[in-house]
Amino acid sequence: xxxxxxxxxxxxxxxxxxxxxxxxxxxxxxxxxxxxxxxxxxxxxxxxxxxxxxxxxxxxxxxxxxxxxxxxxxxxxxxxxxxxxxxxxxxxxxxxxxxxxxxxxxxxxxxxxxxxxxxxxxxxxxxxxxxxxxxxxxxxxxxxxxxxxxxxxxxxxxxxxxxxxxxxxxxxxxxxxxxxxxxxxxxxxxxxxxxxxxxxxxxxxxxxxxxxxxxxxxxxxxxxxxxxxxxxxxxxxxxxxxxxxxxxxxxxxxxxxxxxxxxxxxxxxxxxxxxxxxxxxxxxxxxxxxxxxxxxxxxxx
Amino acid sequence: xxxxxxxxxxxxxxxxxxxxxxxxxxxxxxxxxxxxxxxxxxxxxxxxxxxxxxxxxxxxxxxxxxxxxxxxxxxxxxxxxxxxxxxxxxxxxxxxxxxxxxxxxxxxxxxxxxxxxxxxxxxxxxxxxxxxxxxxxxxxxxxxxxxxxxxxxxxxxxxxxxxxxxxxxxxxxxxxxxxxxxxxxxxxxxxxxxxxxxxxxxxxxxxxxxxxxxxxxxxxxxxxxxxxxxxxxxxxxxxxxxxxxxxxxxxxxxxxxxxxx
Numbered sequence: 001x002x003x004x005x006x007x008x009x010x011x012x013x014x015x016x017x018x019x020x021x022x023x024x025x026x027x028x029x030x031x032x033x034x035x036x037x038x039x040x041x042x043x044x045x046x047x048x049x050x051x052x053x054x055x056x057x058x059x060x061x062x063x064x065x066x067x068x069x070x071x072x073x074x075x076x077x078x079x080x081x082x083x084x085x086x087x088x089x090x091x092x093x094x095x096x097x098x099x100x101x102x103x104x105x106x107x108x109x110x111x112x113x114x115x116x117x118x119x120x121x122x123x124x125x126x127x128x129x130x131x132x133x134x135x136x137x138x139x140x141x142x143x144x145x146x147x148x149x150x151x152x153x154x155x156x157x158x159x160x161x162x163x164x165x166x167x168x169x170x171x172x173x174x175x176x177x178x179x180x181x182x183x184x185x186x187x188x189x190x191x192x193x194x195x196x197x198x199x200x201x202x203x204x205x206x207x208x209x210x211x212x213x214x215x216x217x218x219x220x221x222x223x224x225x226x227x228x229x230x231x232x233x234x235x236x237x238x239x240x241x242x243x244x245x246x247x248x249x250x251x252x253x254x255x256x257x258x259x260x261x262x263x264x265x266x267x268x269x270x271x272x273x274x275x276x277x278x279x280x281x282x283x284x285x286x287x288x289x290x291x292x293x294x295x296x297x298x299x300x301x
Numbered sequence: 302x303x304x305x306x307x308x309x310x311x312x313x314x315x316x317x318x319x320x321x322x323x324x325x326x327x328x329x330x331x332x333x334x335x336x337x338x339x340x341x342x343x344x345x346x347x348x349x350x351x352x353x354x355x356x357x358x359x360x361x362x363x364x365x366x367x368x369x370x371x372x373x374x375x376x377x378x379x380x381x382x383x384x385x386x387x388x389x390x391x392x393x394x395x396x397x398x399x400x401x402x403x404x405x406x407x408x409x410x411x412x413x414x415x416x417x418x419x420x421x422x423x424x425x426x427x428x429x430x431x432x433x434x435x436x437x438x439x440x441x442x443x444x445x446x447x448x449x450x451x452x453x454x455x456x457x458x459x460x461x462x463x464x465x466x467x468x469x470x471x472x473x474x475x476x477x478x479x480x481x482x483x484x485x486x487x488x489x490x491x492x493x494x495x496x497x498x499x500x501x502x503x504x505x506x507x508x509x510x511x512x513x514x515x516x517x518x519x520x521x522x523x524x525x526x527x528x529x530x531x532x533x534x535x536x537x538x539x540x541x542x543x544x545x546x547x548x549x550x551x552x553x554x555x556x557x558x559x560x561x562x
Contacts, residue, residue: 003419074307074308074389074445074446075308075309075310075391078389084379086360086361086363087360092379125360125361126359126361152558152562155558155561155562156551156554156555156558159553159554159555159557159558160550160551160554192543192544192547193543193547195543196542196543196544196547196548196551197551199542199543200548200551200552200555204555204559214534299547299550300544300546300547300549300550301544301546301547
């Protein structure tokens with residue numbers, strides 16, 4: 001194993017196997033991954049901050065075995081910030097908080113290609129900052145169908161007085177976020193609301209949308225997964241790389257762009273690669289910034 | 302992929318420090334089952350129940366109490382517990398070398414292997430060899446998952462083993478167990494000695510297996526082949542109208558959306 005040492009504000013980090021190609025069918029080494037996260041850090045860190053990180057580690061590369069780590073590894077450096085979060089059985093679990101560049105680089109050195117976080121911060125695990133609709137296409141439906149459904153969803157939410165934001169999942173789907181940022185909104189609220197929305201969508205667009213999780217119901221339709229609105233669930237963080245053949249990222253799109261993409265009809269055009277992601281953030285900044293700050297209230301509950 | 306260690310750090314004494322990883326040495330053969338609801342095969346989850354109020358209690362309402370006398374508790378916060386936890390440490394510090402024969406197996410708790418980390422292979426081999434020749438075990442203190450353990454590090458067939466030991470105050474006294482002295486006839490003693498001698502063998506644990514486990518695994522394999530599987534329903538599937546007010550507002554909004562398209 002080769003090692004490289006870097007000195008960072010938080011302490012000295014030993015980086016291992018930088019030359020290892022973790023996306024072998026594309027050619028993207030661990031050094032490339034670290035470089036991507038270093039350059040995107042300014043934009044991704046606010047979205048990771050104070051949230052219990054789930055590491056999804058691919059030590060042998062993206063096609064190979066991976067493992068989830070919810071517990072913060074005991075071999076973490078002393079400067080890695082952690083939180084104790086309650087579990088269902090009442091026991092506490094120590095989790096990592098990625099609040100600075102050092103911790104981000106440390107986590108990436110563990111080959112945690114994908115960064116997953118809950119919708120709530122560790123300090124207030126019952127209060128989601130956002131409500132989410134996870135649009136997942138069932139074959140042969142594609143991200144293109146998700147795009148069309150997302151636009152209807154945007155209009156419906158807008159009529160309900162709610163502004164929403166959309167990002168690619170970096171895989172096949174889209175994620176629609178409704179910022180809330182209110183202390184009095186619970187997961188019970190977001191679940192009730194999102195489920196009712198998904199069911200209305202299914203009722204009015206039965207050929208295109210399903211709100212049911214069962215696999216056979218999802219064929220050729222867009223599944224609006226509202227059940228992600230749960231304290232125990234995590235979502236791929238915006239700007240995180242995905243462990244697919246190519247280093248695609250989960251990336252925000254402007255609604256206007258989504259309208260254009262839906263009109264173009266090419267599912268491939270929805271995808272944002274690592275380099276495109278860097279270019280866009282440098283040009284437009286964080287299109288998901290409002291998700292963290294905009295206050296909105298769910299009505300009729 | 303290399304074995305995933307559950308801890309990594311160094312094993313050290315005097316001027317020696319060898320980077321090692323701790324890996325588990327036993328996988329208990331226990332076959333575990335999930336508890337399902339017999340009506341719909343849902344996985345059952347555990348919830349904490351308050352018998353007084355007859356309600357389920359959420360994690361943020363759960364605190365710890367140490368029972369002093371029945372129904373009287375001293376409360377303990379996370380911070381207080383944290384304050385007595387040992388500092389996290391990256392070393393297995395050998396305090397003394399002992400003869401393993403002096404350790405009553407009652408003290409043995411859980412066995413692990415120590416695997417050399419990159420760069421530590423040579424020093425590791427040397428320690429393995431010297432400990433084998435001197436026939437000594439290292440007695441060490443070591444912090445794992447918020448607990449400080451007393452451990453014995455031994456050399457076995459080219460590798461280091463680590464076994465966590467119980468502390469002496471965890472061992473229960475045996476004074477009530479051995480009966481009062483009775484006179485033993487020489488003939489009785491000889492007879493028993495002979496029976497034992499006739500049954501002496503070399504220790505070969507491979508001769509024995511957990512019969513129930515073997516039968517259970519065979520039974521499971523058969524049932525899987527016969528495809529007698531049941532499937533849990535996807536969670537939260539019950540088709541339910543949301544709050545009437547919300548559904549009405551959504552219907553109204555949806556009507557406008559459709560008009561606008």
